[in-house]
Amino acid sequence: MENVFDYEDIQLIPNKCIVDSRSDCDTSVTLGRHTFKLPVVPANMQTIIDESIALKLAQEGYFYIMHRFQPETRMDFISKMKDKGLITSISVGVKEEEFGFVDQLKKENLVPDYITIDIAHGHSNSVIRMIQYIKEHLPETFLIAGNVGTPEAVRELEHAGADATKVGIGPGKVCITKIKTGFGTGGWQLAALRWCAKAASKPIIADGGIRTHGDIAKSVRFGASMVMIGSLFAGHEESPGETVERDGRKYKEYFGSASEFQKGEKKNVEGKKMYVDYKGPLGDTLREMEQDLQSSISYAGGDSLDAIRTVDYVMVKNSIFNGDKVY
Ligand SMILES: NC(=O)C1=CN([C@@H]2O[C@H](COP(=O)(O)OP(=O)(O)OC[C@H]3O[C@@H](n4cnc5c(N)ncnc54)[C@H](OP(=O)(O)O)[C@@H]3O)[C@@H](O)[C@H]2O)C=CC1
Numbered sequence: 655m656e657n658v659f660d661y662e663d664i665q666l667i668p669n670k671c672i673v674d675s676r677s678d679c680d681t682s683v684t685l686g687r688h689t690f691k692l693p694v695v696p697a698n699m700q701t702i703i704d705e706s707i708a709l710k711l712a713q714e715g716y717f718y719i720m721h722r723f724q725p726e727t728r729m730d731f732i733s734k735m736k737d738k739g740l741i742t743s744i745s746v747g748v749k750e751e752e753f754g755f756v757d758q759l760k761k762e763n764l765v766p767d768y769i770t771i772d773i774a775h776g777h778s779n780s781v782i783r784m785i786q787y788i789k790e791h792l793p794e795t796f797l798i799a800g801n802v803g804t805p806e807a808v809r810e811l812e813h814a815g816a817d818a819t820k821v822g823i824g825p826g827k828v829c830i831t832k833i834k835t836g837f838g839t840g841g842w843q844l845a846a847l848r849w850c851a852k853a854a855s856k857p858i859i860a861d862g863g864i865r866t867h868g869d870i871a872k873s874v875r876f877g878a879s880m881v882m883i884g885s886l887f888a889g890h891e892e893s894p895g896e897t898v899e900r901d902g903r904k905y906k907e908y909f910g911s912a913s914e915f916q917k918g919e920k921k922n923v924e925g926k927k928m929y930v931d932y933k934g935p936l937g938d939t940l941r942e943m944e945q946d947l948q949s950s951i952s953y954a955g956g957d958s959l960d961a962i963r964t965v966d967y968v969m970v971k972n973s974i975f976n977g978d979k980v981y
């Protein structure tokens with residue numbers, strides 16, 4: 655790796671605009687058999703998504719991935735979504751009982767449209783075994799596997815049968831993997847995405863480290879088909895986390911999936927908890943994301959996401975905010 659950079663080190667270079675209004679720009683993206691309004695998916699974390707947010711997102715044409723931290727509710731969730739004719743998208747782990755869960759899905763013919771294997775260190779035999787098992791028993795399901803941070807890992811998971819890979823180890827806002835283990839893509843997530851995307855033959859989901867809406871366009875430029883976001887989706891009215899009030903201001907909790915709060919014990923903790931500003935309704939953020947991305951497309955000189963994928967860029971080395979604090 656020669657070029658190491660992150661989101662704030664990059665600016666995309668504008669091209670001549672071909673639309674008369676930003677609303678003429680189409681932000682939709684196809685992943686698997688379905689097309690979604692935005693190339694963005696809220697993180698499959700317990701303080702980011704729950705069943706009612708999943709329902710709202712699916713009804714409104716956004717991609718979602720339900721988390722895996724209430725495993726006993728997953729069958730019922732899939733049934734309810736299927737009854738309403740909505741897309742089903744869930745997460746699994748790799749422990750022994752998850753193989754039984756896959757068997758149960760097959761037996762009851764509750765085949766999810768999307769399954770995400772959600773593991774910290776996805777470049778592992780346990781993940782490869784799970785990919786092979788799901789592909790054997792639920793071949794119709796679009797399978798996302800992660801997380802990884804190297805081209806070798808992308809190639810190996812694709813070769814095992816994954817339909818998409820998720821890139822990002824340690825760049826998350828509530829992540830402490832980078833501090834506790836010394837490993838990961840924290841601090842160079844955008845460069846790692848580029849490195850992985852060059853090796854990929856299937857879609858890549860960039861996961862973690864998104865701090866501004868412009869980072870979504872940058873992810874698309876560097877090879878992402880979809881972008882997974884936690885912290886920017888935390889703190890909404892609908893967000894599952896606890897709400898607290900301090901000095902007249904509202905905050906909501908956001909904790910890591912490998913935090914003590916999620917695990918209920920202090921073992922192999924690689925995540926922390928924080929409180930983020932209350933942000934109001936989720937719909938407002940989704941709308942603003944869409945408008946900002948439409949504007950990105952217009953600056954790229956096109957009318958669809960593809961225009962962003964080939965724009966030129968410059969490296970500005972940590973200077974684009976000139977010391978301003980954003981978000
Ligand atoms: N994207 C990221 O940077 C990170 C994300 N996370 C999130 O935290 C959650 C928990 O992740 P995870 O701990 O993987 O899931 P689990 O706690 O479900 O662990 C899955 C299995 O993998 C084993 N395992 C976990 N980490 C390693 C490792 N480094 N080497 C070998 N075996 C390992 C575990 O055993 P054992 O516990 O005994 O080792 C367990 O058997 C997930 O939602 C994940 O996305 C966590 C850290 C980083």
Ligand SMILES: Nc1nc2c(ncn2[C@@H]2O[C@H](COP(=O)(O)O)[C@@H](O)[C@H]2O)c(=O)[nH]1
Nearest residue numbers: 697826827829862863884885910911912925
């Ligand atoms: N190292 C850890 N990473 C975690 C944990 N829980 C979730 N995550 C990852 O973070 C992203 C969200 O990142 P953000 O910058 O948008 O907030 C999420 O999708 C996971 O991949 C954790 O406990 N430790």
